[in-house]
Each structure stands twice: as C-alpha cells, then as structure tokens.
Amino acid sequence: xxxxxxxxxxxxxxxAYWVLLSEEKKVLWRGxxxxxxxxxxxxxxxxxxxxxxxxxxxxxxxxxxxxADLLQTEGLKVRLVDVFRASITAKMRLKNDxxxxxxxxxxxxxxxxxxxxxxPLETRDLREFMRNRIFLVRMRTQAKNRIHAILSRHVLQxxxxxxxxxxxxAWLLDQPLPGQYARERDMLLRVLDGITTEIKxxxxxxxxxxxxxxxxxxxxxxxxxxxxxxxxxxxxxxDFSRFKTxxxxxxxAGLVPSSYSSGGKERFGRxxxxxxxxxxxxxxxxxxxVNQKRWGWLYDFYQxxxxxxxxxxxxxxxxxxxxxxxWTLINxxxxxxxxxxxxxxxxxxxxx
Numbered sequence: 001x002x003x004x005x006x007x008x009x010x011x012x013x014x015x016a017y018w019v020l021l022s023e024e025k026k027v028l029w030r031g032x033x034x035x036x037x038x039x040x041x042x043x044x045x046x047x048x049x050x051x052x053x054x055x056x057x058x059x060x061x062x063x064x065x066x067x068a069d070l071l072q073t074e075g076l077k078v079r080l081v082d083v084f085r086a087s088i089t090a091k092m093r094l095k096n097d098x099x100x101x102x103x104x105x106x107x108x109x110x111x112x113x114x115x116x117x118x119x120p121l122e123t124r125d126l127r128e129f130m131r132n133r134i135f136l137v138r139m140r141t142q143a144k145n146r147i148h149a150i151l152s153r154h155v156l157q158x159x160x161x162x163x164x165x166x167x168x169x170a171w172l173l174d175q176p177l178p179g180q181y182a183r184e185r186d187m188l189l190r191v192l193d194g195i196t197t198e199i200k201x202x203x204x205x206x207x208x209x210x211x212x213x214x215x216x217x218x219x220x221x222x223x224x225x226x227x228x229x230x231x232x233x234x235x236x237x238x239d240f241s242r243f244k245t246x247x248x249x250x251x252x253a254g255l256v257p258s259s260y261s262s263g264g265k266e267r268f269g270r271x272x273x274x275x276x277x278x279x280x281x282x283x284x285x286x287x288x289x290v291n292q293k294r295w296g297w298l299y300d301f302y303q304x305x306x307x308x309x310x311x312x313x314x315x316x317x318x319x320x321x322x323x324x325x326x327w328t329l330i331n332x333x334x335x336x337x338x339x340x341x342x343x344x345x346x347x348x349x350x351x352x
Contacts, residue, residue: 003077005054007047008104010097011035011061017097020047020054021105030098035063037070044074051075057104057113059083065124078118084274085114119238126209126235133202133228134278140195143188147172150181164192206231215240218329221336222322223295224286233326236279246327253279255320271316283319290318298322 005028006021013035020029033043044051055077058064068078081104107113119127144164151157156175160168169189177185210216210227219230243249250256252275257268273280289295290302301321306314329337 001077003053003055003108005047005049006105006108007054007056007076008101008106008108009056009058009067010100010104011058011063011067012097013061013063016067017101018043019098019101019105020049021109023109025106025109027102030101032097035067037066040067040070041074044071044076055079055108057081057108059086059104060116065121068118069121079108079113080116080118082114082116117238117242123235123238126231129202129205130228130232130235131278133199133206134232136195136199136202140192140199143192143195147185147188150177150185151175154178154181203228215330218334218336219326222325222329223292223298223337224289224322225326229282229286232278232282236276240327240330243327246324249323249327250320252276253283253320253323255280255283255316255323280319283322284315286322287315287318290315 004023008019008021010017015035016033018029018031018033019027022028028049029047031043033039047054052075054075056071057079058067058071059081060083064080068080071078086104086107104113148163151172154175154177158168158171160171162168163172172185172189175185176182207227210220210230213230213234216227216230216234219225219233220227225233237243237249237252240249243252247256251272254273254275254277255271258270258272259268287302290299292299295302298318298321302314302318305317325337329335
C-alpha cells in the first residue's frame with residue numbers, strides 16, 4: 001500500500017518532535033508533542049490527514065512499544081527504524097530533534113526507511129519476562145561475587161566446593177569476620193535468599209510457558225537447548241519465518257563473521273556482534289554441554305573446528321549451527337530434531 005502522508009517522530013522520554021510531509025514533500029505540520037497518550041491523541045486530531053493513508057516512523061527507544069501501539073490503534077501504520085542503518089543512511093553534521101524527525105519523514109517519503117522488526121505485544125511481553133529472569137540471575141551473581149571478595153580480603157578459603165550450598169553456608173556463617181564485614185555478609189545472604197526465591201518462581205513459570213508452546217518444544221529437542229534458552233529464542237526472534245534463510249537469523253544474532261571488501265579482495269574478521277545480544281549470549285551458553293553423548297555429530301563438528309581454530313571459535317560456529325537447525329525445524333517440517341534423520345546428517349562446516 002502507498003501512503004500519502006509521512007510522519008517522522010523523534011521520540012524522547014518527556015516529549016517527541018513530529019514532522020508531517022505530504023506527497024509533494026511539503027511540510028504540513030511540525031511541532032513538539034508531550035510523551036503521553038492524551039497529548040498524542042490531541043496532536044493527531046490536529047493533523048490534516050487521512051489516518052489510514054498515513055505512516056509514521058519512530059526509533060526503538062524505551063517508550064516505543066506503547067507509543068507504536070497507540071498510533072496503530074488510532075489508525076496509523078507504524079514503522080520501526082533500524083537505527084544502525086538509518087544512522088549510516090542519514091549521517092549529517094547538523095543534528096537536533098527537528099532535523100531527526102524531518103529525516104525520518106523524508107526517508108518514509110522516499111520509501112527508503114531502514115526498518116526493524118516491530119514485534120507484537122505478546123512477543124515484547126515475553127522479552128520483558130525473560131529479561132527479568134536474566135536480570136535477577138545477574139544480581140544474584142553480583143551478590144555472590146561480593147561475598148567472595150569479603151572472604152578474599154580476610155584470607156579465608158572455603159573448604160568445600162560450593163560456598164552457597166548447605167555445608168558451605170554453614171562454614172561461611174561460622175567465620176569470625178569484623179563487625180562491618182559480618183553485617184555485610186549477613187545482609188548479602190538475605191538478599192541472595194530473596195532473589196533465589198523469586199528466580200525459582202520465574203523458573204517454574206518458564207517451564208510452564210515452554211511446555212505450553214509447540215515451537216518451544218521443537219527448540220528443546222535440539223541438544224543444549226532447555227526451557228529458558230528456548231523462550232529467550234522465541235522472545236528475541238519472534239516470528240522465525242521473517243528470516244528467509246538461516247544465515248539471516250545468524251546475522252540477527254551477530255554470530256556471523258564480519259567481512260571487508262576492497263579492490264576485489266575480501267577478508268573476514270571477528271563476528272559482527274550486531275543484533276540481539278541476548279540471543280547471541282544464550283546460543284553460546286547452550287554450547288556449554290557439548291561434551292555430552294546426545295550431541296552426536298554436532299560434537300564431531302565442534303571438535304573439528306576446535307582442533308583447527310580453538311574452542312572459542314568452535315563454540316561460536318556451533319552456536320550458529322544450532323540456530324541453523326532451529327530455523328530448519330520451525331520453517332520446514334515442524335518435527336522435533338531427533339525425529340528427523342535427515343537433520344542428523346552433518347551439514348557443511350560454516351566458516352568461523
């Protein structure tokens with residue numbers, strides 16, 4: 001569908017700047033709009049447009065979700081900007097809110113706006129749910145590291161492997177630390193207990209969500225992928241069919257090699273690390289148990305690359321391979337990994 005009106009929105013926490021262009025690239029309206037539902041509706045009522053013939057471009061800042069939902073509810077087509085590509089396309093010396101909004105509107109008008117995936121509300125909610133679990137686990141790790149630091153300052157070494165297990169904790173509480181440090185140890189242990197309780201609650205919900213999702217069940221048939229990893233993949237990827245090839249999915253995770261081409265010569269570098277950092281992280285973490293028998297030919301794949309290029313490169317290549325299998329399972333035959341002998345045949349080694 002072609003649109004007659006092109007609305008560029010430079011969105012911020014407290015306000016946004018709007019620029020509206022006509023088909024003739026004439027500025028029909030521009031102004032500053034408070035970032036609130038009532039102010040957005042009031043601004044829309046002042047626009048001299050047919051809403052169904054208007055599309056708007058916004059950048060994926062913190063507030064974009066509800067803002068996009070509201071604009072769509074009001075009848076506009078919303079396009080989410082790929083900030084990285086847009087910054088290259090529209091690089092300029094002069095930069096302010098008015099110019100940014102105008103550039104977005106002009107890119108819309110020229111049908112040259114680099115778009116990002118505008119995930120539906122259900123997918124965005126799942127992302128926040130999984131990010132909450134990741135946040136709590138990292139908080140727990142920080143608290144544990146703080147306790148280890150206290151022990152190191154006082155040259156105390158736990159005689160058991162798990163400091164936070166039953167025996168380790170009993171030993172920790174028995175250590176005669178000076179007043180300030182003893183108080184901090186007790187405080188951190190209470191924090192750990194609270195965080196651990198919340199994590200256990202979330203993990204139960206994660207297991208239930210994964211069990212109730214057919215796509216998550218398919219993903220969990222792949223070695224190394226459990227309920228948590230499967231849901232993070234679902235949350236970050238959303239619709240797997242939006243990627244035409246598994247290589248595009250690998251690029252979205254930032255797991256493909258960067259390439260440099262000039263004068264007919266091309267060389268490859270480190271992985272790009274562009275795209276979803278959470279997806280990249282969980283896919284590499286999924287390779288931690290690669291030494292288990294259930295990995296089958298994937299273990300051989302990993303070993304071949306490890307011998308040539310080392311374990312780090314091999315784990316990245318294996319993580320990319322897992323994404324290839326996930327894409328194939330979901331977009332091709334809709335069957336679990338182990339139930340498809342054709343998928344058990346070694347694929348060509350992807351260049352690391």
